Amino acid sequence: MQVDDIDRRILRQMQAEPGVARADLAERAGVTAASLWRRIERMREAGIIRAEEAVIDWRKLGWEIEVSVRFTLDKTQPGFFDEFLDAARKVPEVIEIQTFLGQVDVRLNVIARDMAHYQEIYRQRILALPHIADTDALMLISTLKDTAELPL
Structure with missing residues (x-):
């Protein structure tokens, strides 16, 4: 079109x-x-407009912490990638999942109410995800630019 x-x-x-x-x-x-x-x-x-949706500021609803958790997956078992992604999609606090080529395979964006809540999510849900070989977490300090607007 x-x-x-x-x-x-x-x-x-x-x-x-x-x-x-x-x-x-x-x-x-x-x-x-x-x-x-x-x-x-x-x-x-034509798929140019995919959706019109409400964008909710999760911080205003009491979610204070955002952590980017990067994973390198154990690639020794068949189906490892799909199994990891299926399990990650079921974690309610995961608000974004991205896959990569390179040293990092997957990045999850995780939100939590506070550090104690994040620790609980990390220990009970994130570390329980299948096929993790290595993980690294980056805590968001500030967002300098966040836009979905395209230069039209």
Whole structure:
């Protein structure tokens, strides 16, 4: 699917203010409401717009700690990778899973209410994950840039 300047304007406006009413979005993008609806629907069908979702600030809900836990996996058993990922997906405090090529195989982003809670998660859930050969944890001190906006 070709994305034109009007589609880019729509996407920029959606990124800038995700909860904006469709009528206001159409006006800001310079199109009619019907045209806006058709274009958004076309971009959804093409997979350009995957979802419109609420972004919840977990810190405001009492989660204070964020730790990036990196894993090198034991690759000696068949199915090791899928088994690790399946188990990691079941840990509720894991908010992100990334896989890599290189020395580190997987990175989990883990949140906790405080250090005692993180210690509990780490000992009971993280270290219980299958096929771990090595692990390293990095505690987040500050986030300097966090955006999902694309330069459209």
